[in-house]
Amino acid sequence: MQTNPTFTSLVTVGDSFTEGMSDLLPDGSYRGWADLLAARMAARSPGFRYANLAVRGKLIGQIVDEQVPVAAAMGADVITLVGGLNDTLRPKCDMGRVRALLTEAVERLAPNCKQLVLMRSPGRQGPVLERFRPRMEALFAVVDDLAARHGAVVVDLYGAPSLSDPRLWDVDRLHLTAEGHRRVAEAVWQSLGHDAEDADWRTPPPASLPPGWMLRRTADVRFARQHLLPWIGRRLTGRSSGDGRPAKRPELLPYEGPLGGPLD
Template sequence: MLTNPTHTSLVAVGDSFTEGMSDLLPDGTYRGWADLLAARMAAVTPGFRYANLAVRGKLIGQIVAEQVDVAAAMNADVVTLVGGLNDTLRPKCDMGRVRGLLEEAVERLAPSCKQLVLMRSPGRQGPVLERFRPRMEALFACVEDLARRHGALVVDLYGAPALADPRLWDVDRLHLTSEGHRRVAEAVWQTLGYTPEDPDWHVPPPASAPPGWLSRRTADARFARRHLLPWIGRRLTGRSSGDGLPSKRPELLPYEGPGT
């Protein structure tokens, strides 16, 4: 693989993972791995342009309908596509339909860019992952197959021990912390062929004393009240956390931060 290639533009397509939740900035907006990656690419390529079409809560059908053609029309050097995981977490999920939509997205995006990047999304240790693991792994098998057939790169976040560590996940247990997003940015950076800044991004943080029983139960109760119950409510009413929200960065424009 080339070292420090020249990429002049990046378009990110997807859901909350690519939008950057829960890497919160002081102004209340989210940064995330795609912004961090864009900042690093911009630092080595003057005039670098970046768009992020991601919106939290989007299913793969919505990503295809709302983001894919927009991204393809931008003819960027690099396009990242991460989608379908929200579908696998729904009580009812037609994996055949998910695979078909993901294939449609790849078939439309791959010819439009110099390099398409797909991912095996990270999975936090715990009972939620175990419940949905078969669907997730079916999705990732589809990602690997599409990458082989269309010349896309695959970033294996699912197989990275660090990104399974609960300490790198926010209190909602669905989104990575700032440190988690930093590691994802590093993983994509290296997969694209740039010189590693953190060769050990996949290694978990040093061991720490586990929280006590009372701390765990308190955290579980807080999680259920603030995150799990609202999430269930949205599922039951057919609503999404991204309803009515625009794309994070809808135009392919020169990138000037924040991202560090």
């Protein structure tokens, strides 16, 4: 791959991970790794354009139906696709169907951009991940295979020790903190051929004393009440946190930073 290439446009496709949860801005919206990456790319390319089609909660079938045709038609220099993880977390998941849909997405996107970027999504330590790990790793095997066949770049976030550290995950235990998103942006930046701005993004934060037993139990109860039970309720009723929600940045337009402010 070319070193320090100049790209003029970026389109991102996916779910809450790409939308930017839980990198919260003062106005209540989310920033996230894709916005941070766009800011870096825009600083190198005047008139740089960016669209973020991601919507939280979307399954790979919804991504293929709702986002992939739009992204393909935009003809951006770089397209990122991260999807399928929400499917693996459902009680019933047809991995054959997930593979077929991911294949369809890649086959439609790869010819319509200069560089397609796929990812092995990060996963934090803990018992919830252990239950779904076989499905996740089956998903990542599909990603690796598709990348090899279609010339896509794979960003290995799953293998990064820093992104399995619970301190880089929000209290909902499903989404990265601002620091986690910063590291993902750095990982994609380097994978696109740019010089490292943080060569140690894979290294976890310095060790710290773990919280005491009482604090851990209090956090577990709060997590179950505020996040786990509502999540289970949506799974059982077939609802999604993204129902009725529009894409974050639905048009491929010049990027001027969050809220039109300075680039971060």
